[in-house]
Amino acid sequence: MREFKKKARILLVDDNAEHLRGIKELISLETNYDIVGTTTSANIGINLVKKYHPEVVIMDINLPEKDGLQAIQEIEKLELGTKVLVLSGYDDSDLIFRAMKLGARGYILKTMSSAQLVYAIDEILAGKFYLPAALSSRFFDYFQQSFKAESASSSEENLLTYLTSREEEVLELLTQGNNYKGIAGKLFISETTVKTHVNNIFQKLQVNDRTQAVLYALNNGFGRKVRAKISA
Amino acid sequence: MREFKKKARILLVDDNAEHLRGIKELISLETNYDIVGTTTSANIGINLVKKYHPEVVIMDINLPEKDGLQAIQEIEKLELGTKVLVLSGYDDSDLIFRAMKLGARGYILKTMSSAQLVYAIDEILAGKFYLPAALSSRFFDYFQQSFKAESASSSEENLLTYLTSREEEVLELLTQGNNYKGIAGKLFISETTVKTHVNNIFQKLQVNDRTQAVLYALNNGFGRKVRAKISA
DNA sequence: ATTGATGTAAATCTTTAGATTGAGAAAATC
DNA sequence: GATTTTCTCAATCTAAAGATTTACATCAAT
Numbered sequence: 083m084r085e086f087k088k089k090a091r092i093l094l095v096d097d098n099a100e101h102l103r104g105i106k107e108l109i110s111l112e113t114n115y116d117i118v119g120t121t122t123s124a125n126i127g128i129n130l131v132k133k134y135h136p137e138v139v140i141m142d143i144n145l146p147e148k149d150g151l152q153a154i155q156e157i158e159k160l161e162l163g164t165k166v167l168v169l170s171g172y173d174d175s176d177l178i179f180r181a182m183k184l185g186a187r188g189y190i191l192k193t194m195s196s197a198q199l200v201y202a203i204d205e206i207l208a209g210k211f212y213l214p215a216a217l218s219s220r221f222f223d224y225f226q227q228s229f230k231a232e233s234a235s236s237s238e239e240n241l242l243t244y245l246t247s248r249e250e251e252v253l254e255l256l257t258q259g260n261n262y263k264g265i266a267g268k269l270f271i272s273e274t275t276v277k278t279h280v281n282n283i284f285q286k287l288q289v290n291d292r293t294q295a296v297l298y299a300l301n302n303g304f305g306r307k308v309r310a311k312i313s314a
Numbered sequence: 315m316r317e318f319k320k321k322a323r324i325l326l327v328d329d330n331a332e333h334l335r336g337i338k339e340l341i342s343l344e345t346n347y348d349i350v351g352t353t354t355s356a357n358i359g360i361n362l363v364k365k366y367h368p369e370v371v372i373m374d375i376n377l378p379e380k381d382g383l384q385a386i387q388e389i390e391k392l393e394l395g396t397k398v399l400v401l402s403g404y405d406d407s408d409l410i411f412r413a414m415k416l417g418a419r420g421y422i423l424k425t426m427s428s429a430q431l432v433y434a435i436d437e438i439l440a441g442k443f444y445l446p447a448a449l450s451s452r453f454f455d456y457f458q459q460s461f462k463a464e465s466a467s468s469s470e471e472n473l474l475t476y477l478t479s480r481e482e483e484v485l486e487l488l489t490q491g492n493n494y495k496g497i498a499g500k501l502f503i504s505e506t507t508v509k510t511h512v513n514n515i516f517q518k519l520q521v522n523d524r525t526q527a528v529l530y531a532l533n534n535g536f537g538r539k540v541r542a543k544i545s546a
Numbered sequence: 547a548t549t550g551a552t553g554t555a556a557a558t559c560t561t562t563a564g565a566t567t568g569a570g571a572a573a574a575t576c
Numbered sequence: 577g578a579t580t581t582t583c584t585c586a587a588t589c590t591a592a593a594g595a596t597t598t599a600c601a602t603c604a605a606t
Contacts, residue, residue: 106361182454183461205447211454215442222414222443225457231417246582259526261562275584281564291564291592293525295493301531480553493592507554513594523594528553 085244089116090207090221091136095127095153096120096169097119097144101192105140105169108196115203126154135162138203143170158185163204175224178217188212244248244286252279257296272281321348322439327359327385328352328401329376333424337401347435356385358407360392367394370435373406375402376408390417397438399429407441407456410449420444471524472534476518486510492524 092115096102100119118134121127129137139157143150154166168181168189179190187206190199194214207210213221232271245253255265262280266273280292289295324347328334334352341347350366351358353359363371371389386398402412410421419438422430428444437444444501445453477485486498494512498505512524521527 119439182457185458210447213450215437218445220444223417226415226417248583256525257529259521259523259529261523263562271583272585274586277564278584283564284564289491290465291491291493293488293528296525296528297489297491478552495592503553504555506556509594510555511553513596517596 089114089170090138090203091116091118091134091144092203093118093127093130093134093136093139094120095122095124095139095150097122098125098142101142105199106200109203112200119144128153131157131162131164136164138206139164139166140169140203141166143168143172145300151177151184154181154184154186165169166205167212173217175219175220178213178221179224182213182221189217190214190218204304241287242299242302249279249283249286252276253283253295253299256283256292257281257299279311321346322370322435323348323350323366323367323372324435325359325362325368326352327348327356327371327382328374330355331344337431340431341435344432356382360385360388363389363392363394363396364498368396370438371396371398372435373398374403374423375400375404375413383416386416386418387415399434399438399444401413404450405426405452406453410445410453411456411460414443414445414453421449422446423449472529473519474534481511481515481518484508485515485527485531488515488524488531489531 088260088290092106092109094102094109094117096105099122100142102122106117106120109117118136119130121130127139127141141150150168150170154168157164165187166185168186169192170177170181170189172193173191177310180191188211190203191214192201198214202212242250251269252265255268260268262273262276265276269276275297280295284290287295287298289298324341326334326337326341328337331354334354335371338349338352341349350368351362353362359371359373362368373382373385382400382402382425386400389396390399397419398417400422402409402413402421403424405423413421420434420443422434422444423446430446434444451470474482474485483501484497487500492500494505494508495507501508512527516522517528519527521530
């Protein structure tokens with residue numbers, strides 16, 4: 083079934099020692115898994131990741147000392163290709179969203195069956211992502227919600243459309259923090275020409291200075307970049 | 315099986331007339347669906363949504379006149395609870411991501427089986443989201459990638475931490491497009507004091523002017539908002 | 547008690563930004 | 577062919593921004 087012969091190294095992180103044993107037994111039944119460690123501490127978990135380079139880390143989120151989300155982030159920062167499967171007691175939208183944002187490959191609830199856990203591990207080992215339908219819906223609801231306010235503002239007339247292509251170039255350089263001299267040098271035109279363009283941009287965007295122009299640009303999808311209203 | 319008795323109104327939008335007929339026949343076999351219209355035009359499709367208020371719109375993305383993504387956005391803007399299922403020929407990550415971002419409830423490929431299409435429609439009618447595993451993986455890859463650069467930059471030293479609380483207030487007002495006079499008025503301090511603060515901010519953020527300061531602030535998670543590197 | 551950080555403010559000066567007017571050349575549109 | 581946009585540039589002017597120095601009061605920490 084699977085395209086790898088070697089056993090997959092798995093690390094368990096859960097603050098509840100009993101739960102830890104339970105999962106360990108469950109997973110031990112699967113011959114393809116090799117549990118390289120279990121711990122109740124996020125910090126120890128991170129060190130175990132550094133030591134054993136497990137393919138998968140099954141991680142509880144509500145850990146005592148260190149936040150599970152932070153642990154995910156730190157594991158991702160190691161760039162060892164370690165895949166984190168979150169095993170949480172909470173189906174909170176924000177938790178799911180943040181876990182996935184920080185690099186988790188899957189998120190399942192503790193109430194789910196052992197078969198589902200094994201399935202999730204297999205999917206993740208195969209390079210896929212795994213979110214059960216119910217959690218997936220929560221994720222997407224949250225995801226789309228975070229873009230809603232933004233598209234509402236873009237429902238108004240976007241003044242950026244009135245800019246000429248040259249003005250767009252100038253504005254692009256403005257959004258990179260250039261002054262007149264810098265823009266003139268980069269576009270190989272005189273400084274006074276840049277001033278003309280910038281003044282025309284101000285008129286069209288109905289702003290008074292470059293800072294406001296830059297802010298308008300960033301908040302209205304300029305340069306194919308969008309400012310998402312997502313809490314860090 | 316399903317918890318609604320009334321037939322679900324469905325609208326088909328696809329620029330390929332043959333394909334349109336094919337889908338129509340497929341869906342007609344399902345007794346629970348009522349196809350209220352088919353069209354090859356995005357604009358006509360939007361008008362049909364206004365007229366018939368279908369539960370589900372099955373929409374092709376690469377339409378001639380108007381972009382399918384834009385059509386999704388406009389349908390969402392109507393706020394009729396219409397659920398859009400994207401039926402696309404392309405499994406491009408960016409397309410999937412943008413479609414979901416704009417409010418699509420599902421995304422399936424034209425190469426998929428009719429059973430899968432029906433399943434997708436049912437899931438969406440039940441209020442869930444539907445993304446096949448392969449497309450889901452593409453989505454999450456793209457999603458996580460869009461946050462990666464950001465967390466990388468935050469791994470560097472964040473100069474914003476050196477600011478005093480008063481300087482943060484001043485910077486906050488700078489990021490709202492205020493000039494010296496505006497900031498002075500809002501903080502009930504003199505303009506020269508504001509200049510002092512602003513100059514100190516420049517020193518600490520290692521920038522030369524207010525535009526660069528504002529850009530630094532926005533790109534480094536100032537004000538609990540984060541700029542996601544996501545294409546519009 | 548002294549030190550250091552912070553917040554406030556003024557004075558002065560240089561530089562940049564922004565507003566306005568006018569104007570020529572090329573390209574697109576009609 | 578005439579007209580309109582667009583891009584270019586200059587000159588001039590006012591306003592704002594930014595740099596620098598000095599100074600004083602407060603508060604927290606040593």
